[in-house]
Amino acid sequence: MNDSGDSATEPGSLRALILDNQRVIDDLNARVQRRDREVRIIQQISSEINATLDLDQMLGLILDSLDRVLGFKHCMILLADEKLAQLSVAAMRGYKDQQTRTIVQVGQGPIGVAARRRRVVRMAAMGTQLGYAAAVRGEMGQEQTQIKLPGLADVQSQMALPLIVKERLVGVLAVESAAPSAFDELDELLLSIVANQCAAAIDNARLYLGEQERSELLDRTNRDLQHLNDTLESKVRDRTAELTQAFADLERRKRQHEELLAHMAPVDLIPLMVEGRLQASRLTATVMFTDLSGFTAFSAGMEPDEVFAHLNHYFAWLGDVTSRYRGYVNKTMGDGTMILFGVPVASPSHATDAVVAALTLQANAASTISLAMRIGISSGVITAGMLGPRNKSMYDILGETVNLAQRMEGSAPLGGIVVTPATAELIQPYFVTEALPDLEIKGLSRRASFRVIGMRTLKDDPRRFDPSSRFAEMVTPLQAEIEAFKAQHLSRVNFISVQARDGAFYHNETVAILALALQRELGRQDRLSASTSDIDEQAVIRLALVHDLGKRAIDPRRLNERGLSEEDRTSLRADLESHTIETLAQLEFDSMAEAVRALYRFEAQQQPHAVFDALTTIVGIADIFDALVAPKFYKGAPWTVRGALEEVARMPIMLGEQRGFLNVFAELMRPASVSLTMARADVPKPIID
Amino acid sequence: MPHADPVTLPAEVMPALQGAIPATIVTCALDGEPNATTVSQVHYVDRNHVALSFQFFSKTIRNVRENPYAAVQVINPVDFSVWLFDLRYDHSETEGPLFDDMDMKLEAIASMTGMSDVFKLRGADVYEVLAVRKAPWRRT
Structure with a gap:
């Protein structure tokens, strides 16, 4: 038995009674003083908190005050992330190792529970209770797991106060002690007041921070806009250049495309081909066939590339001459060619163009390829359109006129031009022709033909x-x-x-x-x-x-x-x-x-x-x-x-x-038989009788 | 009412109600069979009420619902003084500030030991304090 030996509890002694009363009065005075002091401190903390808007600085200030002024040696402030349902240590005081940014899940430990319940959690004798819980867990055959939470390793007392502003949880203020029962209701009351201040201050700081971020964003946007404004002109220039380039590329590709198509059909038809609108049509036109006499013998001893070089040189020249007279070299067959006039665009000069081209070719053939040409020409109705399998179709013409032109060419003398009667009639006003003996043409009846002598000059x-x-x-x-x-x-x-x-x-x-x-x-x-x-x-x-x-x-x-x-x-x-x-x-x-x-x-x-x-x-x-x-x-x-x-x-x-x-x-x-009246210049009269 | 004047829990006993040292509670079944057991904490409610947590069905829980009288010994962890309470079971709360407070504390501990699903507060059993006295001995 260990008696307390407290004499004050013994009644009967007046001195003891007075002493006892005095002690109660002192105690009451002390409590009143503590309260007074603490209220002043809180006011001081409150004004300090409100003086700053920098969150880190402010949280440090709060904890500093809690320690220095109120004597809470171990304290921390955690900020809430509502979306993630967790808290993160934002500031600590009184710990050997910094544990800022340590995460506490909402609902975990006193701090987590204070956040979830939004109420103060004041714990004492946590060691005992944890031990008790662990024992129960052990009895249940479960493993011991103690969740690591920020704070003292040997924590016994802890008070966690939710920081709430306008029904929104902004964080938790927590104080700790290794003493089994460190915090009482007065502490809770005090800290509740501090927590309210703290919550409001954090909210303000966050708002301010958000405002600052918004302001910075605004500034940045403004700067970007300004920059854009400053560089707009050059951007427009660059863009224009890009577009011009793109357009040029497009044009170039279109040209290449058209050049490719030009291998298949006359240039005039390419737009129609591209649009898929090219339809077969019937035209009155002139067809010319040419042939090089003796080319096979001429090229017998040549290397293949030499043969091709000769022929391509010849075709290039032939193309130049005929295109000058609106002719279109539709195809080549070996050293022979088929050239169209008045195709695809109808032309009143198709026959004369063909004959002029033929005369020009014959006049220069010898100097170009040193071989003689035969040329046959036929005028009449032809049908023109795209002909051939899908992957090899080309502009081509059909009709008896075509066959006749080929026959004319076959019957032409070396260096000569032979035309059908139809062509001869068309060119008669401009060219001198002579009739040839009728030709026996396979599959066709006997045909007349004319040899072109040359242009009809005045005489x-x-x-x-x-x-x-x-x-x-x-x-x-x-x-x-x-x-x-x-x-x-x-x-x-x-x-x-x-x-x-x-x-x-x-x-x-x-x-x-x-x-x-x-x-x-x-x-x-x-x-x-x-x-x-x-x-x-x-x-x-x-x-x-x-x-x-x-x-x-x-x-x-x-x-x-x-x-x-x-x-x-x-x-x-x-x-x-x-x-x-x-x-x-x-x-x-x-x-x-x-x-x-x-x-x-x-x-x-x-x-x-x-x-x-x-x-x-x-x-x-x-x-x-x-x-x-x-x-x-x-x-x-x-x-x-x-x-x-x-x-x-x-x-x-x-x-x-x-x-x-x-x-x-x-x-x-005047014809010799007609006499003319020679009128005077100032007497206007008909000059003819 | 056995006492015209309700008792007031003295300030000195308050540290004993923090749960630092488990308390002992003695109840008695209707048939007179006594039961002594340990509880982790006797909670302070107001100047003449305390509360015990009702987590599991136990002999104590059943006994006080048949026979409300109980005797409790709590120990002040500061000076190891021993206090004896005479209690009478009054009612059990399943909501309200007291329940919430006890529930939160239980949850705080349970959540730290992975026992949240086991440590559930079913009720806060509120007892009227009929008498409180400091024992003439200390816990050694």
Whole structure:
């Protein structure tokens, strides 16, 4: 027995009673003082907490105050992650090893339970209770497992206070002690007040932090925007460059694509092919077959690549020539080729184009491949479309016209061009042909054929002048003179190529011949009458030869359109004039521009009293006359010589000063049987009886 | 009521009610058979009430529901003084602040030892304190 020996508990002694009372009073005073002191401390902590918004600093401050001022030596603050249902140690004080960031699951231990229940958990004698629980667990045959929680290893007392703001758990404040019963209700009361402050402060700090983060985000966004603004221009530039590049790539690929397709079909058809709209169609066209004579023997001793090189050189040249005359090399068969004219786009010049191309080929074959060619030509209706198996289809044509062209080629002499009657009829106004003996053609009836001799020049074209006229005597030497002039001064101009566009074959030469004839006749009469000036013959010939070279730059379809309106005709003539002047500049004949302009003004002149110089008048009369008598694709039968002379005489321009020139021209050109009334320039009358 | 004036638990006894040292409770069945057992904690409720946790059906739980009187010995872990309580079982709470408090503490311990599913508080058995006295001996 161990008596406490406390005399104060013994009644009866007054002194003892007084002492006892005094002790109670002291005790009460002490408790009142502690409370007072603690309330002041809490106020101090509270104001310190509220003075800072930095979370780490603030949590440190709280724990510091708990230790320093309230005497809680081991304390920690955990912050809640509601989504993960766990708490993480944010600040600790009074521990040897830092355990910040240690995780406590909600519901685990006093801290976890305080978080789950949102109530203060005040534990004492935890060691005993843990031992008791462990014992029960042991009795149940289960393994001992003690979950590692942050804090003292030998914890006996622990108080965990939930930190709650607006019904939201922000964390847990925990104090610990190794003493079995370290915390009482007063501690709980005190810490509850601190916890409330702490919770509010953490919330504020978090809000502030969030606000700061938002503010930083805003700042960053603003900076990014500013940067974007600053670099927008260059970005747009870069993007534009990218797009331009992409577009160029696309264009390049499209071109490659089209180039590939161009191996299969004429360029004009590629858009239709790409869109899948190419349909077979029936056309009136001209088909030409060519063949190289003796190529097999020629290439017998050659290496394969040499053979191919020769042939490809030949085909390249052949392609160039034919494409100049709107031909399309549709296929090659060995050294032979099949070339289409007026396909796929219908053209009024298909037959003449083919013949001009054939003549050009024959004229240059020897110098190109030193072998003779045979050429066969046929005109008529053909059917055109894509032909062949899916993976090897190409643009092709069918029809009797095709077979005939091949037969013509087979029957052609070396270096010759043989055409069917249909082609011969189409080209007859422009080319000289001769009939060949009828051919026996397998599977077809007997066929007539014609050999193309060459282009019909003026002296071989009695429709453009009257054989009984004085001019007929002059034509041959004049033509030779003009040809010589061409060869000497205008060898760079391929007149046939220009003329083939609208069928004005030999027009330039004819104008030159007629103008030269007129000019000389005028000179002769001048000498007789000893009146007018001398005119430069060379200027007349040159102007006559080049006056319409601008045609080379104009779409043949436009040149060959029938029945042009007055407006379209005027616009066409304006274009012709400007293109001609451009061409002259290329030929370095710039000095002729003014003469060309005067000629175009002369031909469009509607005023009878306009006056033009002799050069313009002479070439103008010759040009208008040949335009009337020469055959053209777009017109029907040409004018007769007499009709043409009458027509020219009716032009307003011919009623004035120029009438004298026309009278001399008419006298030169008139058929011997027709007498003309030589009217005065100022007395406009028909010149024909 | 055996006492006109209810007793008041003195401040000195409070440390004994923290569960540091297990307490001993003696009850008696209706047939007079006594039962002594150890409980981990006698909880303080108010100045004249304490509570015992009802986790498992035990002799004590059954006895007090037949015969409410019980005697309890608790030990103050600070000075090892021994206190004797005369109690009378009053009622059992399954909700409310007292139940929650006891439940939380049980859960805190259970969750640390992996026993959450075993240590469930079924009720907080509330006893009126009829008498409290300090024993003239100390626990040695």
